[in-house]
Amino acid sequence: MTKQTYVGLNSGYDMPQMGLGVFMIPEGKATVEAVRTALELGYRQIDTAHAYQNERSVGQAVKESGIPREDIFITTKLWVSDYGYEKSLAQIDKMLERLGTDYIDLLLLHQPVGDYLGAYHAMEEAVKQGKVRRSIGLSNFEGEALDEVLEVANIKPAALQVELHPYATRSELREQLKPYGTRIESWYPLGHGDTNLLNEAIFLDLAQKYGKSPAQIILRWHIQMGNLVFPKSTSRAHLQENIDIFDFELSNQEMAEIATLDKDKRYYDTPIEERAKLYRTIIPRD
Numbered sequence: 001m002t003k004q005t006y007v008g009l010n011s012g013y014d015m016p017q018m019g020l021g022v023f024m025i026p027e028g029k030a031t032v033e034a035v036r037t038a039l040e041l042g043y044r045q046i047d048t049a050h051a052y053q054n055e056r057s058v059g060q061a062v063k064e065s066g067i068p069r070e071d072i073f074i075t076t077k078l079w080v081s082d083y084g085y086e087k088s089l090a091q092i093d094k095m096l097e098r099l100g101t102d103y104i105d106l107l108l109l110h111q112p113v114g115d116y117l118g119a120y121h122a123m124e125e126a127v128k129q130g131k132v133r134r135s136i137g138l139s140n141f142e143g144e145a146l147d148e149v150l151e152v153a154n155i156k157p158a159a160l161q162v163e164l165h166p167y168a169t170r171s172e173l174r175e176q177l178k179p180y181g182t183r184i185e186s187w188y189p190l191g192h193g194d195t196n197l198l199n200e201a202i203f204l205d206l207a208q209k210y211g212k213s214p215a216q217i218i219l220r221w222h223i224q225m226g227n228l229v230f231p232k233s234t235s236r237a238h239l240q241e242n243i244d245i246f247d248f249e250l251s252n253q254e255m256a257e258i259a260t261l262d263k264d265k266r267y268y269d270t271p272i273e274e275r276a277k278l279y280r281t282i283i284p285r286d
Helices: 029-041 055-065 085-099 116-128 143-152 171-180 201-210 214-225 236-243 252-259 272-279
Strands: 006-008 014-016 045-047 073-078 104-109 132-139 159-163 183-187
Touching: 029 055, 029 236, 055 073, 055 085, 073 085, 085 104, 085 116, 104 116, 104 159, 116 132, 116 143, 159 171, 171 183, 201 214, 201 252, 214 236, 214 252
Parallel strands: 045 073, 073 104, 104 132, 132 159, 159 183
Antiparallel strands: 006 014
16 A cells, blocks of 8 residues: 655645545446545545535445545535535535535535635535534635635635646746645646647656656656645556655656746636536536
8 A cells, every 4th residue: 555645734634645536437336446446555535526426425435445534535525506605504514414424624615606705604614613624625716716715715725726737837826825825736637638748758758767657757746846636547557556656756857847848738728707607507416
């Protein structure tokens, strides 16, 4: 079993840097087996969401693992149809029921659409009630929406999930979040599997030097950048490969060379106005 690194959150809790994301893994056997395998291999962070419709399977796998609940870090997310102070409080109770747990380690707002301020204050109340362990945050919030939350938040976001990879290192966003101690969680950490990124000369050279794959080099870069990552996989071999990145370290010079790849390239660049129309039509079942 691989041991990994943890980072401190502004809430006072430590979070495993490497996790398993279960986006688009079907509810039932597929999710249960993916989570169970990940936990066997040493993963201790699982990232799900109401919109993923597989929280029950995550909870089942955690329970069946035999690993103490306090050793597993569970992240889930409120969907836009859950937003609004009272609606969000009610949905948090349903999340706890679906996950089969007494508390959520990290609860996020999934998208900057609708009454997200009311939802954020509901998450703060859930912290007071002990239903969330002090760690709340955001996903896909940038620009004005992020500014709004940062201004009114009594509990500052512990984490922000955004697209981040060597082609888009988000340096300005990092600087904006520094005063709040907000950690960045990277989705599309491998650039949405872009072969141009994976075949960059620097990654091919470093892969040969360290006896790793280009994907492992990129994931190691994330770890040394202080990012949190949660790549999705249902393959035991890929799950093992993704977490097998804690037995080597990139040099400062190598990290600097990777930094030169940044060109602010986004793979998911649909304007929020267009996304909002779609998101409002999605109503996840309870």
